[in-house]
Amino acid sequence: MSGPVARRAIPADAAGINAVYNPYIRDTAATFELVEHDEAQRRRWIEERCADPRHPVFVAEDESGLCGFANAGPFDPRGAYATSVKVSVFVGFGRQGRGAGRALYEALFEALAATDVHRAYALIVPPNPASVALHERFGFVHVATLSEVGRKFGRYWDVMWFEKRF
Structure with a gap:
């Protein structure tokens, strides 16, 4: 492999996705989740996402195996x-x-462009210049910052909202 390759996730990727994501839950404020996922939960999550073309999940693999994932999910459960x-x-x-x-977002946005998605939103907990740069590379624009909207590790964190137009 010359670099990571992205493909659609399947339920068998649950453990690999958790191996990437659970340390972010446990050790960082990059996600505001507080409880790690078990494999059964993650399998269900993948299966639910596979059922809606607007909510795909992709994984990236390199020479060492699964190294990352990207997904789209509902902005809000209300129909509009x-x-x-x-x-x-x-x-x-x-x-x-x-x-x-980069490979993950290329695959994700190509898939979303084939659906009726109109806007994509990304939430970034600052400081995270690498994530900001990646999102800007894919056409996201910073549209808002919510001040101290989440509490984790005994402190409050801001969240920057980025928007991508399709």
């Missing part, structure tokens, strides 16, 4: 928001900067 999605991308610790995020 159906054409807006929230997106995220996570690359395993020590594996960033090698093209996995």
